[in-house]
Amino acid sequence: MLCLVLFCVGIYGILKNRNIIKIIVGITIAEFAINLFFILVAYRRDGRSPLFSPDETISPMVDPLPQALVLTSIVIGLATTALLVALAMRLHGKYGTYDIARIKELRG
Amino acid sequence: MKEGAALVPWFVVIPLAGAFVNALLGRRVQGMPALAAVVITFALMGLSLWAARSVYMDGALLYPVGGWQPPVGIAMVLDGMTSFMLVTVNTVAFAIAVYSRDYMERYTSKGLFFTLFLLMLTGMNGVIVAGDLFNLYVFLEIAAVSSYALVAFGTERHELEAAFKYAVMGTVGSLFILLGIVLLYGYTSTLNLADMGLVLAEQGKHDLIAMVSVLFLVGFGLKAALVPFHSWLPDAHSSAPAPISAMLSGVLIKSLGIYALFRIFYNVLGMTPMVSSVLMFLGTLSMVIGALLALGQRDLKRLLAYSSVSQIGYVVLGIGLGTPLGILGGLFHLFNHSMFKTLLFLNSGAVEYATGNRDLKRMGGLARKMPVTGTTNFVAAVSIAGIPPFGGFWSKLLIIMAAVQAGYLGYALWAALVSVLTLAMFARVMKNAFFGELNERWREVREVPGLMQASMIGLALVCIFSGILIMPGIKEAFLNQASASFHGGPRYAEMLPGQGPR
Numbered sequence: 060m061l062c063l064v065l066f067c068v069g070i071y072g073i074l075k076n077r078n079i080i081k082i083i084v085g086i087t088i089a090e091f092a093i094n095l096f097f098i099l100v101a102y103r104r105d106g107r108s109p110l111f112s113p114d115e116t117i118s119p120m121v122d123p124l125p126q127a128l129v130l131t132s133i134v135i136g137l138a139t140t141a142l143l144v145a146l147a148m149r150l151h152g153k154y155g156t157y158d159i160a161r162i163k164e165l166r167g
Numbered sequence: 168m169k170e171g172a173a174l175v176p177w178f179v180v181i182p183l184a185g186a187f188v189n190a191l192l193g194r195r196v197q198g199m200p201a202l203a204a205v206v207i208t209f210a211l212m213g214l215s216l217w218a219a220r221s222v223y224m225d226g227a228l229l230y231p232v233g234g235w236q237p238p239v240g241i242a243m244v245l246d247g248m249t250s251f252m253l254v255t256v257n258t259v260a261f262a263i264a265v266y267s268r269d270y271m272e273r274y275t276s277k278g279l280f281f282t283l284f285l286l287m288l289t290g291m292n293g294v295i296v297a298g299d300l301f302n303l304y305v306f307l308e309i310a311a312v313s314s315y316a317l318v319a320f321g322t323e324r325h326e327l328e329a330a331f332k333y334a335v336m337g338t339v340g341s342l343f344i345l346l347g348i349v350l351l352y353g354y355t356s357t358l359n360l361a362d363m364g365l366v367l368a369e370q371g372k373h374d375l376i377a378m379v380s381v382l383f384l385v386g387f388g389l390k391a392a393l394v395p396f397h398s399w400l401p402d403a404h405s406s407a408p409a410p411i412s413a414m415l416s417g418v419l420i421k422s423l424g425i426y427a428l429f430r431i432f433y434n435v436l437g438m439t440p441m442v443s444s445v446l447m448f449l450g451t452l453s454m455v456i457g458a459l460l461a462l463g464q465r466d467l468k469r470l471l472a473y474s475s476v477s478q479i480g481y482v483v484l485g486i487g488l489g490t491p492l493g494i495l496g497g498l499f500h501l502f503n504h505s506m507f508k509t510l511l512f513l514n515s516g517a518v519e520y521a522t523g524n525r526d527l528k529r530m531g532g533l534a535r536k537m538p539v540t541g542t543t544n545f546v547a548a549v550s551i552a553g554i555p556p557f558g559g560f561w562s563k564l565l566i567i568m569a570a571v572q573a574g575y576l577g578y579a580l581w582a583a584l585v586s587v588l589t590l591a592m593f594a595r596v597m598k599n600a601f602f603g604e605l606n607e608r609w610r611e612v613r614e615v616p617g618l619m620q621a622s623m624i625g626l627a628l629v630c631i632f633s634g635i636l637i638m639p640g641i642k643e644a645f646l647n648q649a650s651a652s653f654h655g656g657p658r659y660a661e662m663l664p665g666q667g668p669r
Contacts, residue, residue: 066346073339079331086338093345100353125352128301132345135308139338142315146331153324 065092079147079157083140090136094129101125174221175230175243177214178253178292179306181207186285193278200281201268207285208261211292215253222250229298242298242359251498252295252426255505256418258629260288263417266513266622267410269615270520274408280320286313287414291422299358300348300431307344307423311337311390314419318407329402336399340389347382350375351435364435380442383431391424393483394453397476401460404472405525409516412468416475417509421501425479429486438489446487451581454480458588467515467525467600471508474592477585478504478551484582485566490573496565503550503558503633510547510626514540517615517623518600527599534601536613539620541601543627548593550630553586558633 069089073082101122151157185207193200222245230243267284271277290310297303315337319330352358354375355366367376385396392400400420404412432438432446457477464470482504485497517540518533519525534541550557553564563586570579614620 069342070339073335082335086335086342089339089342093342093349096346097349097352100349122356124358125349131301131305135305135312138312139308139334139341142312143331143334143338146315146319146327146334149319149322150327150331153327 063092063096065089065095068092077158077160079150079159082159083143083147086143087136087140090132094132094136097125097129097132173230174214174218175245175296178211178218178296179243179289181211181214182285182289182292186282186289189278189282189285193276193282200278201264201271204264204281204285205261205268208257208264208288211257211288212254212261215250215257218245219250219254222247241302243296244298244360245296248426248430248498249295251502252422253292255502256288256291256295256422259414259417259505259509262509262622262626263410263414263513265625266413266516266619269619270410270516271408273520274320280317280408283313283317283320284411284414286310287317287419291418294422294427298360300351300360300363300435301358303360303427304341304344304348307390307427308341310419310423311341314411314415317411318403318415320408320411321406325402326406329399329406333399333403336389336396340386340396342386343382343389344386347379347386350379350382354379360430360435364437367436376436380432380436383428383436384442384445387424387428387431388449389424391420391428391479391483392453392476393424393449393479394456394476395449397453397457400476401469401472404475404512405466405468409468409512409519412472413509413512413516416472416512417505420475420479421482421505425482425486425501443487443489447484447575447578450480450483450485450487451578452480453477454484454585455581458585458592461592462588462595465527467518467527467530467596468512470527470592470596471511471515474551474589475504475508477589478508480585481563481566481582484578485562485569488566488569488573488575490569492565492572493569496562496569499558500562500566503562503630506626506629506633507547507550507559510543510623510630511551513619513623513626514544514547517619520615520619521613527596530600532602537615539614539623543623544601545597546627546630548597550633552590552593556634557630559630561634 066089069085069087069092072085072088076082076085101124147157185203189200189203229245231241264281264284267280271280274280287310290306290308290313293306294303294310297306315330315334318333319326348358351363354373355363355370357363357366389396389399404416407415432442436442454477457473457475457480461470461473461477464473478500482497482501485493485500488494488497515525517537518530521537521540522530522533524530534545546557550559553560563582567579567582570576570582
């Protein structure tokens with residue numbers, strides 16, 4: 060539920076804001092909402108962390124696969140955010156503003 | 168593991184290694200990056216043709232990465248559709264690599280350009296061969312992130328603006344796709360595409376599937392630039408360097424958008440009449456709106472970009488029909504569109520290279536000064552407009568026929584109408600840019616360097632002869648293989664060796 064709210068907050072942030080930096084923050088929030096949701100999907104009631112050792116008794120443990128996937132997805136998110144921030148810096152250098160309403164020379 | 172399956176991972180490994188080497192050595196060794204890119208893409212083109220042959224001979228191939236058997240391990244899959252897409256992507260990539268060697272002289276840091284180019288190719292090949300959903304997402308992001316960077320390559324005002332817009336929209340699309348993947352994983356507890364299809368078939372439909380369908384439709388629709396989600400495309404395509412516009416329009420939106428969309432809808436979720444009608448509607452909408460917007464453009468590359476939106480509409484309409492003929496026509500059009508749209512973008516790049524101008528109104532008579540560009544552009548224009556002997560005619564005819572057969576007369580009518588609009592649009596391009604009076608300003612214009620010419624001539628030849636792909640005999644070998652992997656539908660899993668129903 061929290062994830063859904065967070066995701067919506069992120070998307071709202073992307074759509075509503077005119078400031079480039081705030082848009083990037085919105086994207087990051089939405090992304091992390093999905094990551095959190097992924098971990099939640101993997102959760103089992105009373106699960107323990109998915110570590111194997113020989114003397115351990117078998118007990119319910121959380122699904123380890125999504126954790127690996129989330130790790131990958133965080134890395135991808137990092138790459139995207141880095142690129143977006145770099146673009147934002149260059150845009151600021153060229154236009155002298157972060158306001159997207161004033162960065163719109165491309166039309167049609 | 169069948170013989171020949173071992174070649175599947177090379178489609179990802181070779182360009183990735185090439186990108187890495189280019190990044191390391193590109194600055195030190197003069198001319199190395201371009202040479203490496205040309206050699207690599209040529210090798211990949213040969214490899215993809217060989218892969219298509221081996222799929223035709225022995226059926227689908229499967230390569231378990233690291234020796235882990237699916238559905239647990241990561242799999243790479245090579246079937247009819249995959250090899251078809253690989254041939255398309257790598258042929259276009261080869262032509263573009265040859266072309267870029269001279270074109271990119273105007274920009275600094277060529278090494279970086281070819282690094283990103285190869286990285287994008289890695290991502291696209293990866294999306295195509297990926298056998299599980301999360302890998303597909305990872306490769307999709309590799310291709311997408313490198314394409315954002317490539318659009319911004321000129322680092323001028325327009326490039327940056329377009330790249331930012333593209334990056335934000337692309338990222339949002341990816342987020343939707345990721346959310347869809349998470350929901351599907353939560354429902355089926357597997358990520359392998361084939362296995363997922365089986366589990367879904369067993370468990371039956373659930374409301375969740377409808378939500379996942381919508382998420383994928385939005386996500387991949389953004390990547391494929393279907394009409395309600397198309398607004399990034401004209402900016403990105405017209406701002407990027409010409410070879411990259413060609414790459415984006417020719418293959419990126421197809422492998423990331425169309426291929427992934429239909430792979431998931433046909434082979435995993437299963438095509439329902441609901442989804443099919445939504446896709447056909449979106450396809451037709453893209454077709455009409457793209458063509459109408461293209462008609463009003465003065466900027467040559469922007470016109471081409473809108474016409475891409477319109478032609479993608481044809482492909483989606485054809486494949487969305489779901490009948491064997493429709494799928495065949497859609498795929499054939501996809502191939503044709505890759506070829507002629509790449510050629511058109513390369514031509515526009517050649518014009519820009521020679522004159523430094525993309526405004527249609529200020530061109531004129533260039534065919535006399537640039538005979539090769541003029542001729543190849545003519546070939547591509549008649550092919551896209553659907554004049555009979557060329558490939559574009561046959562694929563459009565197939566799509567329209569399929570629509571009539573399936574009883575969608577309205578859609579068929581729109582498709583025919585848009586084809587006329589396309590003709591009008593390209594007649595205008597030819598008249599304004601290449602025929603007619605020679606504009607005084609271009610008296611000193613010279614034809615572009617030899618390698619660029621060679622690449623354009625090669626693509627023009629493919630355009631001319633792509634019509635024979637539909638002839639009996641050749642059709643069975645290539646196109647039917649590809650469409651078979653779609654109308655197999657959920658039986659996808661059975662076609663893969665060692666992965667029958669459990």
